[in-house]
Amino acid sequence: MKSFVIVFALCIAGAFAGLTDQQIVKLREYKIGCLAETGVSEDVVNKLKVGEAVVFDEKLNCFSACILKKVGIMRPDGSIDEQVARDKLPKDWPQDKVDHVVNACKVQVGKDSCETGGKVLGCLAKTRAIALVN
Numbered sequence: 001m002k003s004f005v006i007v008f009a010l011c012i013a014g015a016f017a018g019l020t021d022q023q024i025v026k027l028r029e030y031k032i033g034c035l036a037e038t039g040v041s042e043d044v045v046n047k048l049k050v051g052e053a054v055v056f057d058e059k060l061n062c063f064s065a066c067i068l069k070k071v072g073i074m075r076p077d078g079s080i081d082e083q084v085a086r087d088k089l090p091k092d093w094p095q096d097k098v099d100h101v102v103n104a105c106k107v108q109v110g111k112d113s114c115e116t117g118g119k120v121l122g123c124l125a126k127t128r129a130i131a132l133v134n
Contacts, residue, residue: 027071034066048125056118061110065117073120078113080106080120101127 035042040059048054056064068074072084082102089098104127108119 030067030070034063034070037066038062051125056122058114061118062114063117064121065114068117068120074113074117078116080116082106 031045034040035045038059040063044054044060045063048060054060065074065078068080069076071088073081073088075081085102085106086098089101101124105120105123108116108123110116110119
């Protein structure tokens with residue numbers, strides 16, 4: 001898959017010069033599937049999308065884990081695949097920025113895979129290493 005900013009399939013069009021139409025379609029499918037699977041409110045996901053403060057409750061945590069698993073950053077056992085995370089960061093980022101993001105986010109661990117997903121996604125959002133799609 002073409003290298004791109006770590007993707008959290010949410011909701012904003014037009015910010016994806018680096019993503020193909022096929023990748024955007026796939027990410028939308030992931031979002032729809034994870035919304036249905038976790039029961040998280042799309043309103044909460046949309047708040048996260050626009051940078052509003054959100055509480056990472058059980059549903060949002062599980063949504064986060066679901067998305068991260070679908071894009072391959074999180075393994076089925078809930079651990080983070082550091083190499084996949086690195087591969088998904090933009091190739092034009094300086095190595096020190098890649099290292100900062102990966103090192104900061106890979107150590108975010110919760111009591112289960114859902115909580116870990118929420119912590120990792122929160123970290124990725126904080127470091128501005130996520131892209132959002134409709």
